[in-house]
Amino acid sequence: MKAQEWFKNQIGALENTPTYKAEVLQLKISEKILELLEHRKMTRADLAKELKCSLPYVSKLINGSENMTIKKMVEIAISLKCDLDIKIVPKEYAGRLNLINFSQYKKPIVIDEVSNGENCNLATAV
Numbered sequence: 346m347k348a349q350e351w352f353k354n355q356i357g358a359l360e361n362t363p364t365y366k367a368e369v370l371q372l373k374i375s376e377k378i379l380e381l382l383e384h385r386k387m388t389r390a391d392l393a394k395e396l397k398c399s400l401p402y403v404s405k406l407i408n409g410s411e412n413m414t415i416k417k418m419v420e421i422a423i424s425l426k427c428d429l430d431i432k433i434v435p436k437e438y439a440g441r442l443n444l445i446n447f448s449q450y451k452k453p454i455v456i457d458e459v460s461n462g463e464n465c466n467l468a469t470a471v
Contacts, residue, residue, distance in 0.1 A: 371409045374418065378407055381425045395424035 359365045382392060393403040405411035406421075413421075415431075422429040 368409070371413065374413065375407050375409060378421060378425070381427060385425060387425070392421070392424055396420055 378392075382388065389403050389407065390400050393400045396403065402411065406413050406417065415429075419429050
């Protein structure tokens with residue numbers, strides 16, 4: 346067995362573990378936070394001030410070295426003038442949920458936008 350094939354098999358075995366899936370979701374949430382900070386023209390320091398915590402703590406949250414609780418995600422969402430939306434979808438339906446391909450857009454897409462344009466989703470975990 347070639348090294349590349351072995352490595353691919355090892356990754357495939359890990360993809361269905363809770364740890365791997367949690368890390369992927371953490372990365373998606375962190376990317377969304379950074380995207381929304383840019384969209385809102387905020388810095389990590391601004392977010393730290395809104396959350397009443399230190400800049401290093403915010404950096405740890407975003408970088409994934411600090412565990413982000415649901416409560417902390419809600420606090421971040423509120424600070425970014427967003428709602429937090431988490432969905433649990435049965436596997437048999439997950440493949441059918443091709444809602445929007447966000448990668449084709451350069452700017453953040455606002456979902457469920459209200460007239461003043463202040464509401465958006467922070468993260469959707471599927």
